[in-house]
Each structure stands twice: as structure tokens, then as C-alpha cells.
Amino acid sequence: MKRAEFTILESTAVPLPLANIDTDQIIPARFLSATGREGFGNNLFRDWRYDADGNPVPGFVLNRPEFRGEILIAGSNFGCGSSREHAVWAITGHDFRAVVSDSFADIFMNNALNNGLLTVTVTPEFLAQLTGLITSKPETIVRVDLPGQVITVPGSGLQAGFPVNPFRKECLIKGLDNIDYLLSMKEDIMAFEKNRQA
């Protein structure tokens, strides 16, 4: 099945400079009982975003009108903890298309890329500069160029390359799906099974 193609994204960004943001914060377990993929965006960062009575917490970044955009900028080890893909569905459900950090948890990164959410890994120094810039000037546009593997803040001189596995990159740019790829290899898989029994 085709999914949205990812090439170049230009957007304002939302800074959340905390380390070790785990998937329980991204989407608390009590929202995992659903059997679909829709609707998780409303509960993204639920317990940071809303108080016990369901009222928005004024200081939290998603509740501050000056911070909007499709790029989330987070601290180290983003997405650690549970393998729940619901965390990615909550982030994409809130219309984010890329997350920038200096490190991501492995399972989260796989889940993100499988859903067309780009993880942009930069150095701690670049992350600190970018976070500082966005925090002081929320209207700043950030440009994520996947084919060129470069993230820039036009007009600021801030620019950095980022790594992407070439196979993953091609899948994202063309909007390809891993299941279709694996299904095309059924004969190889069955041959492998037969060989092992021999």
C-alpha cells in the first residue's frame, strides 16, 4: 500500500527539550485499548498537556499558540520504553511529520519510519542551537531535506547533515511499504524454510 511520500518539509517547529521522553509520556497506557489507528493525536502528551480535570496546562508547549508546526524538536533518547506504535500514531495524529533529536530509541525509530514519520538525528551541539533558536523565535522556518539528508534554518546559517539508511530513505521518498516488499519475496522465504528442514 502506498503512503504519503516524504521529500522536503518546510515548517515552523515545536521545542520540547527534555531528555528520555518515553512512550508512556507520548501516549499513556490507558489509551491503548483501542483497536484502530485513529484518534491518538488528541491524547499526545496527555498528562503534560492536560490537568486531571482535562483542562489544558497553560505552560505546556503544545498549548502555547506561538508554537505550531509539523516538526517536533526533542531531547536525547526520544521514544524510549515501550514498543507501542500508538506513540507514533499519536505524533502523526497531531500532524507532526518529523522529529529532531540527538538520539532516538531503536524501536521508536523503526516504528516512526514505518509510518512515514522522519527521525532526524543531529549532534547535541546542533540540537542545542536549534532548540535555542526556535524557543526565542517561534516563527522560524526549519527545512528538512530528505533526498539531500540535510536540515537547515534558512537565513540563519544553521545547517547539518543527518544519516538515513539508504533503503529506508528510498521507501520514504517513494512512499513504499515494507510489507509489499516482503510479500514480493515469498518464494525466497519458502525456499529458506525448505532448506532449513533438509
Next chain:
Amino acid sequence: MSGKTLFDKIWDAHVVRSISGGPDVLYIDRHYIHEVTSPQAFNGLRQRGINIFRPERIIATSDHNIPTVNQHLPIADPVSRLQVETLEENCRAAGIRYYGMGDPRNGIVHVTGPEQGFTLPGMTIVCGDSHTSTHGAFGTIAFGIGTSEVEMVLATQCLLQTRPKQMRINVKGELHEGVTSKDLILHIIASLTAGGATGYFVEYAGEAVRKLSMESRMTVCNMSIEMGARGGLIAPDEVTFNWLAQIPSVSDNREFARLIHHWHSLRSDRGAGFEREVTFDASKVTPMITYGTSPGMGMAVNGVIPSPDYAGSSANGSYLRSLEYMGFKPGMKLLGHPIDYVFLGSCTNGRIEDLRLFTAAVAGKKKAAGVTALIVPGSQQVARQAEREGLTETLRLAGFEMRQPGCSSCLAMNEDKIPSGKYAVSTSNRNFEGRQGTGARTLLAGPLVAAAAAVTGKITDPRELVWNQ
């Protein structure tokens, strides 16, 4: 570099095809599924009109959101009930073995899989659950996956995976009496940090690891993910083979002797290369407890909460925020701090050995007034064995009630929630904000520290509890 690691040997035997510049197509021997991370995968396949490729390689259980009391009644919460019924229906339609609530083989997926003999050395094992690393204790490559990957495995019994880096953690020496495998792994994570093994698969080796029982090895491998590792594994040995020989479905296999012979080859060759090697001294490990909202924030139970030494960095704000959530300050001692809840259970510490340790420590004493204890066996089999061994009765006399199996308060998807602001000494694996209930304050520890807290009502060094008898 000469020689292969244990990880290389298992991985290489499962590569269907390597994609140049990309990941490997990796064949999966065993796929465990549960109610929370599978429904969207089954839906996805239905939308594509694809059948389950190898249903005989899949084992299903309900564990995450089921109640731990009155399991003979229908689940009260309609959303949870629907999720469990959806799994049951998906399994029935596809011919997948399903061990639902109340079945004698039901329990937490990472407890029941090994005890039913579905986890065997040399396998590749996945599950839509990060604690799948538990199965690495048997010398397997076992790791957690997301729901899209669950769908891939249902469709093709394969995954696209990039070979991770490899780390070996050597533990020399011997654990002191009163120090458990949970203390060891909390000690290791505190040292390496919550993201310290990101990108790596870890092999645990050394004298102290060889001396651990299978249950203890599972506890260690279980928490590999809490330092960011994809998984952790331990080379199978006589301890492994003797454990497996107790399972009729495994030892009755006419091939068992031949399998053991093959399993002996599952070890890292001398000279095999690891990208990183770290050594720990087991004799330096003391009973541990966590004081923050990341599993890396652990210390000796009689220690002092450290002051952040990374002033100015973004980690500094996260650290102080974490302590504020817990109601603690740098420089504080936790010994004697009152607690409200104790949770014994989970895929980390819900096995028979954990129940034995906890029970031995509380036997003849009384649960402290004001402490609510949740004692949750990891499986029906563990519950039956605890009953047979008299543990259930000893616990009852000490004021503890045994619940029915499930994930329970580890992630509080069911009713077993810790109220906001309350302190819980928990033998589970994560102390994240709100993990055990909104506002709950989790202190991770092993079964002995949990037992000591349960009978004193405060954070206590379990070694003192024994000395004061």
C-alpha cells in the same frame, strides 16, 4: 576479527536474503502476540486481503489489560473487553493457538512462553512488546517490535532488520547473599544510563551470569531495553538445558538429545569481536532502588540521591524535573522514607523464584498497616506452583493476598492503578511518570527490597530486616 559471536551465529542462520546497503530479511521462528499491539496488524492484513502465513509459529495470550481479580467474570471495562475478544476472534479465524484469561496456560507472554517450552535456544523471537528481550535468557535473538512489524511477521514470518552493534557485558565474581539479579541489572543500567546501550544487542557473560538461575537470567535480559538495547542474550548451558528438561513437551521430543548437542555450539567464539565490552564486579552490587522517572536513576537502597553533575545541559532540567515529580531532592537518603504500595509481579519479577524470595522474607511477619500490596503471579502455572509450595498460605498468614495473573500494575492498563502522589515500591521494569497510574511515584526494586518495604511500611535495606530477626 576471528570467530563469531553467539548473536552472529543465530542471526546468520536466519537471514533469508541481504539487501545491499539495506537491512537483512530475517526469518522469525517464534512470534508471540497479545491483545494490545496486534489488532491493528490483523486489520491491516484484512484490508490487503492477505492471510496469516505461518499460524503454527504464533502463540497468543491476553495479559496487558486483564483484571487480576474475578477472572471468571466478563471484563468490566467494555473497551478492554472488546480488545481481548478481538484477539480471540482473530486467533480463531487464523488457527492461532490462543491461551486466554482463565486458561491454565495463561499469563504474561514473557512468563508463559518459556514455561510452555515455546522458547528454545537458537531461535529468533519477536513480540509487539519491548520486554521480549526476556527470552534472550535462553540464548535466543529476541526483541520487541511495533505493530507495523507485527503485521509484516504475520504476513511473511520475516522482518527487515539492520544488524545491530554488539556489546558484551561481563560480570565477574559473585552476588552477595540478599542481592538479587534485579539489583544486578539495576546496577548495570544505573552505570550505563537509560540510553547507554541504544543501537546495541547485549550478550551477558561471565562467572556471575553463569551462576544465575534461569529465572534470574530472564530478569536480567528482560531489562536490557531499559538501557536502550534492542535485546540481551546469554549463551545456553547446563542450567538452561536442565530447566528445559523439566518441560514435558520439550524433553519428550525424541530429538531432545540431538538438540542439546546442537545448543552446546551456541556460544561466542574465542576472539569474536564486540564493538563494546564492559565489565562489572558482582561483589560490588548491593540492594538497589530507583529514585527518579528513568530506570537509569538507580542507587544503592542505603545510598544518597546524587546531585546532577551535568549542570547547564538539557539533561539537567530533565533530572530536576524528575526529582520534583518524585518529591525528592538531591542529597536525600531514601532509607526510612514511608511508602504506600508494594507491587510484586510483572514479566521482570513475576516468576516462582521471585515469589519464593518475597515469601521467605515476609514469612512470620505482618504486612505493615497502611501498605497496600499487590502480589500478582506471572502466570497460572506460577500461581499453581506457589499454592503447591505453600507460598500462597504463608503470604496469607502475613497479610498478603495472591491475585490472578496478568501485567497488572506494571503498566496499569487494568484497575490495578497506584493513586496520584502515592509511593509504590515495584518489582516491575519502568518508573516513568504516570506509568503505574497518573501521578503515581514508582520506586523500582527487587523482590527482597519490596518485601522489606511491605513489612516495615518504609524503604528498608532487606539485609537489615534479616539481621534484626
